[in-house]
Amino acid sequence: MPKGSNVTLEQLDENRWRIPRDSRPDMRVDGLVYSSLAMIGDVIGGGALEQVANVATLPGIVRASLAMPDIHWGYGFCIGGVAATDISAGGVVSPGGVGYDINCGVRLLRTDLSRADVGKRLKELAAWIFRDVPCGVGVGGPYKFDAKAVRHIMSEGCAWLVRQGLSSPDDADVTESGGCLPGADPDMVSDQAVRRGNDQCGTLGGGNHFVEVQYVERVYDAEAAAAFGLAEGMATVMIHSGSRGLGYQVCADYLKQLRNCPSKYGIELPDRQLVCAPFESPEAQRYLAAMRSAANFAWANRQLLAEQVRKSLSRFFGQSSEALGIRQVYDVAHNIAKVETHVIDGKPMRLCVHRKGATRAFAAGHEELPQRYSSTGQPVLIPGDMGTASWVLVGTDRAMDESFGSCCHGAGRVMSRTQAIAAARGRHIDKELAERGIIAKARGRNGLAEEQPDAYKDVDAVVEIAEAAGLARKVARLRPMGVVKG
Amino acid sequence: MAGHCETFDHTADMGLSAWGDSPAELLAALAGGLTDVICDRSRVRPAAVRTLRVEAQDIEALAVDFLSRLLYIFAVDHFLPAEARVTVQNRGENEIALTAELAGETYDPSRHEIRTEVKAVTYHQLKVAPEGGRWVGRVILDL
Numbered sequence: 001m002p003k004g005s006n007v008t009l010e011q012l013d014e015n016r017w018r019i020p021r022d023s024r025p026d027m028r029v030d031g032l033v034y035s036s037l038a039m040i041g042d043v044i045g046g047g048a049l050e051q052v053a054n055v056a057t058l059p060g061i062v063r064a065s066l067a068m069p070d071i072h073w074g075y076g077f078c079i080g081g082v083a084a085t086d087i088s089a090g091g092v093v094s095p096g097g098v099g100y101d102i103n104c105g106v107r108l109l110r111t112d113l114s115r116a117d118v119g120k121r122l123k124e125l126a127a128w129i130f131r132d133v134p135c136g137v138g139v140g141g142p143y144k145f146d147a148k149a150v151r152h153i154m155s156e157g158c159a160w161l162v163r164q165g166l167s168s169p170d171d172a173d174v175t176e177s178g179g180c181l182p183g184a185d186p187d188m189v190s191d192q193a194v195r196r197g198n199d200q201c202g203t204l205g206g207g208n209h210f211v212e213v214q215y216v217e218r219v220y221d222a223e224a225a226a227a228f229g230l231a232e233g234m235a236t237v238m239i240h241s242g243s244r245g246l247g248y249q250v251c252a253d254y255l256k257q258l259r260n261c262p263s264k265y266g267i268e269l270p271d272r273q274l275v276c277a278p279f280e281s282p283e284a285q286r287y288l289a290a291m292r293s294a295a296n297f298a299w300a301n302r303q304l305l306a307e308q309v310r311k312s313l314s315r316f317f318g319q320s321s322e323a324l325g326i327r328q329v330y331d332v333a334h335n336i337a338k339v340e341t342h343v344i345d346g347k348p349m350r351l352c353v354h355r356k357g358a359t360r361a362f363a364a365g366h367e368e369l370p371q372r373y374s375s376t377g378q379p380v381l382i383p384g385d386m387g388t389a390s391w392v393l394v395g396t397d398r399a400m401d402e403s404f405g406s407c408c409h410g411a412g413r414v415m416s417r418t419q420a421i422a423a424a425r426g427r428h429i430d431k432e433l434a435e436r437g438i439i440a441k442a443r444g445r446n447g448l449a450e451e452q453p454d455a456y457k458d459v460d461a462v463v464e465i466a467e468a469a470g471l472a473r474k475v476a477r478l479r480p481m482g483v484v485k486g
Numbered sequence: 487m488a489g490h491c492e493t494f495d496h497t498a499d500m501g502l503s504a505w506g507d508s509p510a511e512l513l514a515a516l517a518g519g520l521t522d523v524i525c526d527r528s529r530v531r532p533a534a535v536r537t538l539r540v541e542a543q544d545i546e547a548l549a550v551d552f553l554s555r556l557l558y559i560f561a562v563d564h565f566l567p568a569e570a571r572v573t574v575q576n577r578g579e580n581e582i583a584l585t586a587e588l589a590g591e592t593y594d595p596s597r598h599e600i601r602t603e604v605k606a607v608t609y610h611q612l613k614v615a616p617e618g619g620r621w622v623g624r625v626i627l628d629l
């Protein structure tokens with residue numbers, strides 16, 4: 001029974017590890033970590049298990065405090081953390097369970113272009129996208145929205161962009177929650193947050209955000225791949241970004257506003273970053289209204305990023321976006337809190353599901369899925385590191401039964417950014433990638449070093465755990481060709 | 487003697503670890519450290535001065551709020567402080583405030599190469615306290 005930073009860990013089966021509720025007096029439920037014998041060592045050493053145990057102390061938490069296979073140390077919640085609280089029994093909402101980058105997520109576009117079409121002009125194409133898609137810190141986009149327009153975006157998400165003629169109309173259906181969460185209230189978003197969002201809708205940002213041109217290297221589930229419009233050898237584009245400064249400010253504002261809630265509502269917390277309030281409280285309701293506004297802003301952001309990518313490809317290949325067969329496969333949120341109904345002990349319950357670095361993975365037949373995916377299940381988009389691969393998975397019934405319909409959200413870091421920069425010293429990450437046939441472009445000085453493939457866990461191994469544990473099924477493996485980063 | 491700030495490692499993010507002879511000196515050191523995470527602070531000129539006032543209920547929250555305000559003015563006004571002069575006012579129980587005079591300049595992409603984007607200042611494992619005759623602080627940033 002290994003010990004990981006003061007918590008007890010038991011192996012349940014090949015891919016499941018339990019932190020028993022009685023290993024700490026303040027835990028209300030077990031911790032359940034999805035990992036393998038090969039990967040659990042990094043998890044134990046990384047301090048994330050204590051965070052799983054900390055989340056297990058939240059009032060109203062049901063079933064277990066979960067950690068997906070890409071688990072690593074975050075702040076407050078671990079990254080890869082999933083926690084659901086019973087909203088009718090004093091269950092809490094914790095802004096730290098969503099994080100600063102509210103509705104950070106991934107959008108995948110498919111095309112009728114082949115790997116060869118893109119490959120023979122890859123360098124030129126990467127430079128083209130790098131020029132056309134605003135990325136990096138302090139870089140505004142071509143879209144400037146006044147406060148009134150930002151309010152519309154926060155209330156209506158992608159739908160407002162379509163009405164304004166700023167984006168094509170066919171995407172909302174294949175966007176999680178239709179690209180707009182109900183219950184958003186822009187009045188709950190501070191002027192400061194709005195100001196941070198004015199010129200950032202349609203910009204990529206820095207850090208691990210990217211636009212990547214890829215190709216479908218292998219299809220694992222022909223039926224699901226066909227339903228998603230994917231086939232081997234096809235070029236795809238993946239976009240990873242979130243709510244930009246607007247979301248960061250909303251989270252910071254509400255962590256501050258909720259500071260006194262634990263003492264007001266008699267909640268004892270092991271970490272200040274977990275500050276929370278009962279779902280029904282006015283404080284939690286205000287946060288949720290603001291968080292939903294930021295989530296809608298994030299969907300609009302990815303919509304405008306996709307629009308710029310479409311235009312860029314269209315000009316580059318001299319054909320319309322329609323003629324190139326560019327269509328959205330799906331768009332998922334991986335930092336969010338949502339009210340969902342799940343069956344707990346045979347009874348349907350309304351829960352507030354926090355996904356912090358975790359992707360919704362609903363199974364076939366779920367009422368929230370668009371009709372075209374209702375018999376396959378939801379596409380689950382897993383961005384990997386820029387040298388290896390990204391994955392498309394599909395949701396399963398087992399995920400519905402066990403993880404509130406959730407799966408991992410990426411590879412998960414193993415190296416800190418400083419370690420990654422040190423490991424890259426004297427090397428040329430862009431040249432190393434070029435030797436593997438990948439063109440990478442970044443604005444920031446440390447961008448490529450921090451995000452080098454070695455800084456991440458093996459995404460294939462993470463996906464193996466997710467599939468073996470039954471949280472999702474493999475549909476397609478995507479290989480990067482051209483990467484644009486902030 | 488002036489305070490001092492350095493970074494420490496955190497898997498996904500990065501932390502600031504600082505000390506000073508007083509809370510004010512510590513906070514000033516953290517401000518300088520934050521600029522250094524964003525870009526090379528030695529290249530930021532103290533060309534303009536801005537004043538900030540921040541209030542909070544305790545010194546730890548004050549540190550987070552102060553650094554968060556610096557991120558905000560960088561995001562919105564593109565202002566980078568090179569130096570901060572801080573004074574702290576203890577105003578009784580559950581009330582503490584600071585005034586900061588920031589000497590810096592507007593971000594200029596041609597001279598200030600961005601090292602990384604700092605999204606936010608977290609409360610995770612936050613510590614601001616007296617220790618061994620001086621004040622020490624530890625803050626984790628979300629990158």
